[in-house]
Amino acid sequence: xxxxxxxxxxxxxxxxxxxxxxxxxxxxxxxxxxxxxxxxxxxxxxxxxxxxxxxxxxxxxxxxxxxxxxxxxxxxxxxxxxxxxxxxxxxxxxxxxxxxxxxxxxxxxxxxxxxxxxxxxxxxxxxxxxxxxxxxxxxxxxxxxxxxxxxxxxxxxxxxxxxxxxxxxxxxxxxxxxxxxxxxxxxxxxxxxxxxxxxxxxxxxxxxxxxxxxxxxxxxxxxxxxxxxxxxxxxxxxxxxxxxxxxxxxxxxxxxxxxxxxxxxxxxxxxxxxxxxxxxxxxxxxxxxxxxxxxxxxxxxxxxxxxxxxxxxxxxxxxxxxxxxxxxxxxxxxxxxxxxxxxxxxxxxxxxxxxxxxxxxxxxxxxxxxxxxxxxxxxxxxxxxxxxxxxxxxxxxxxxxxxxxxxxxxxxxxxxxxxxxxxxxxxxxxxxxxxxxxxxxxxxxxxxx
Numbered sequence: 001x002x003x004x005x006x007x008x009x010x011x012x013x014x015x016x017x018x019x020x021x022x023x024x025x026x027x028x029x030x031x032x033x034x035x036x037x038x039x040x041x042x043x044x045x046x047x048x049x050x051x052x053x054x055x056x057x058x059x060x061x062x063x064x065x066x067x068x069x070x071x072x073x074x075x076x077x078x079x080x081x082x083x084x085x086x087x088x089x090x091x092x093x094x095x096x097x098x099x100x101x102x103x104x105x106x107x108x109x110x111x112x113x114x115x116x117x118x119x120x121x122x123x124x125x126x127x128x129x130x131x132x133x134x135x136x137x138x139x140x141x142x143x144x145x146x147x148x149x150x151x152x153x154x155x156x157x158x159x160x161x162x163x164x165x166x167x168x169x170x171x172x173x174x175x176x177x178x179x180x181x182x183x184x185x186x187x188x189x190x191x192x193x194x195x196x197x198x199x200x201x202x203x204x205x206x207x208x209x210x211x212x213x214x215x216x217x218x219x220x221x222x223x224x225x226x227x228x229x230x231x232x233x234x235x236x237x238x239x240x241x242x243x244x245x246x247x248x249x250x251x252x253x254x255x256x257x258x259x260x261x262x263x264x265x266x267x268x269x270x271x272x273x274x275x276x277x278x279x280x281x282x283x284x285x286x287x288x289x290x291x292x293x294x295x296x297x298x299x300x301x302x303x304x305x306x307x308x309x310x311x312x313x314x315x316x317x318x319x320x321x322x323x324x325x326x327x328x329x330x331x332x333x334x335x336x337x338x339x340x341x342x343x344x345x346x347x348x349x350x351x352x353x354x355x356x357x358x359x360x361x362x363x364x365x366x367x368x369x370x371x372x373x374x375x376x377x378x379x380x381x382x383x384x385x386x387x388x389x390x391x392x393x394x395x396x397x398x399x400x401x402x403x404x405x406x407x408x409x410x411x412x413x414x415x416x417x418x419x420x421x422x423x424x425x426x427x428x429x430x431x432x433x434x435x436x437x438x439x440x441x442x443x444x445x446x447x448x449x
Contacts, residue, residue, distance in 0.1 A: 001121035031159045033289050039099060039159075040445045041169055042214055043152065046110060046173025049210050050148055051104045052183040052203040055084070057138060058273050058314070059187045059292065060196040062280055066128045067196070068093025076404025079273045080397045085142025087393030093170050094154055094386030097140040102155030102382060103219065110211050113144040117204030121197035143394070149389055154382025157374040163315060165374060170307025170366040172431045177363065184292025193290070246442065249386070253376055256434035258388040260369045263427025264332055265392025268362060270399045271339070275355060278413050283348045298356040303363035306330075310367035321437035328435075331364035332428040336421040343417035368431075399423065 031039060031359045056114060057064065057079065065075050097105045119136050127133045152172065160168045190198040248254050279291035306327060338358035345351050373388065374381045399419060404414040 002244075016403060023331075029158060030161055031385075036160065036164070036168065038218070040168055040216060042210075043106075043155075043172045044136075044175045044178070045210055046106060047152075047172055047216070048179035048182060049110070049114075049175075049203070049207045050145060051176045051179030052187075053113055053141065053207060054145060055183045055246035055272065056117065056187065056199050056203050057082075057134075058276050059183055060191060060199055061277055063196040064134070065190060068134075070131065071406045072404050073180030074131055074275075076401050076408075078131070078134050078138055079404070080400040081399065082138040082142040082392045083269060083397040085139040085144075086146040087142075087390045087397070089143050089146035090150055090382060090386035090390040090393065092386070094126050094150030094380075094384070097147070097154035097382040098149040100379055102151035102158075105151040106155070107145050107214060108217075109147045109151075110207055114204050114211060115140055116141060116144065116261055117207065118279040119204075121200045145385075146393070147391070150340050150382045150386035153370075157378040159372050161398075162356035162386030163311060163384035164295055166314075166367040166371050167207045167307035169305045169371050170310070170363065171203050173363065173370065174300045174303040175304060177296040177359070181300070183298035184276075184288075184296060185233045188288035188292050227439055248377065249381075251376075251440045252434040253436035254384070254440065256431050257369050257372045257434075258384075258391060258432035260328065260332070260427035260435070261373070261385075261388030262395050263423050263430075264362070264369065264393030265389060266395035266399045267336075268269050269392070269396035270416070270420055271359065271362075273400045274310050274407075274416060275359075276418075279351070279355075282413065283351065286348055291355070294352055294414060295356040295359040299359040302360040303366055306364040306367040310371075319437070320375060321372075322435060323433060324368050325377070325432055325435055327364045328368035328428060328431050329366050330361055330363075331366075332424040332431075335359075335361035335364075336424040339424075343414040357359065369427075369435075372435065374433075376397050378439070395423070 054299070058184075064078075065071065093105060093109075116137065118136075124130060124133060155170075156165065156169055161411055185218070186202065187199045190202055196363065203270065275295070276288070276292060279286055280288070283291075310323050310327055313326075314320055335358045338354045338361065342354040342358060345354060371387075373384050377384055389394055403416045403419060406419070
């Protein structure tokens with residue numbers, strides 16, 4: 001909290017204080033229960049608004065295609081361009097967050113993507129090259145949002161105890177479903193009533209409001225200032241603070257969690273990008289608010305339940321890695337079964353059930369691989385999470401574009417859901433075979449930062 005603000009009782013340690021406690025071993029670096037609750041709610045809202053901005057184009061894909069006269073391949077280019085930008089800032093975003101504090105990076109990126117979302121409809125009127133502009137806009141959106149989850153992983157690995165980490169992360173992670181739910185419901189209505197431009201204004205302005213409230217009520221002015229020399233130090237990697245690439249990447253569990261993360265991320269991006277189009281084309285008489293809302297509404301309680309169940313099992317004495325793998329079997333394996341069923345049904349009601357089950361069970365990943373990287377290397381969790389998400393974004397580009405190509409050439413959605421199941425299976429097998437939960441960074445020079 002800001003100094004002298006007695007009415008505010010929630011504060012977050014600055015990066016310098018956090019580093020000092022890590023070196024000296026003094027003090028408690030973790031959030032207290034009241035602090036944790038407030039930050040969890042605010043981060044949940046931040047994740048919600050992240051996805052509100054991210055899903056604006058998929059929600060408006062049909063309207064944009066009609067307005068600008070795009071075919072499926074052109075729509076695929078616009079949708080996939082997000083992931084080209086998304087993959088470029090993951091690693092550097094995680095590294096900087098490990099150095100200056102994840103909360104600062106989160107707020108900077110949210111401010112930028114909020115302004116970009118608001119300005120996008122306005123700028124489309126200034127150019128005739130709409131495909132190029134929207135592709136560049138989505139690429140820039142990916143750059144700005146790419147730092148979010150690595151920063152979140154860095155922040156939670158330093159501020160949340162291991163026994164509470166899965167529930168906290170899964171709670172914050174529900175923001176992705178909640179955001180898709182909000183933009184799917186409110187966005188569908190705004191799209192019908194006021195046109196696609198209103199969806200962008202709605203998402204962007206809410207993001208800027210969240211940034212303002214977080215800065216005003218949770219951080220002091222001192223905590224919001226990032227000294228230039230400190231920032232430059234975080235951007236460079238000296239010999240004394242060198243990231244231990246060789247040591248970390250010789251560990252099979254590191255590769256297992258990275259492969260699993262890139263597979264689950266890419267399949268989630270594929271479903272996120274193409275599900276609205278699937279329902280609109282397969283069931284043209286259906287209402288947008290139904291298929292844009294129900295699957296993500298189901299995902300919220302399943303994500304919360306997965307976090308509660310994971311922490312409960314660990315507190316009951318089950319091995320951490322056993323719990324992580326169990327969660328991943330549900331998140332990647334069982335969810336893929338329902339994705340395959342989705343491609344085979346011709347009933348709208350069954351399609352909603354299958355889509356809801358697939359999307360909902362994917363949230364068990366929050367209590368599996370998403371927190372496993374924090375188990376393995378909490379000192380550089382942001383950077384390692386960024387490595388996995390970079391791979392996920394790159395594979396996401398391929399999968400999203402390939403899905404559009406498959407639909408255009410085969411005229412069938414079955415191949416898309418087969419692709420989702422196949423990629424998920426690869427990641428699950430890698431994690432089940434080589435996954436572990438013991439720390440691998442204890443000898444790392446990164447611990448001395």
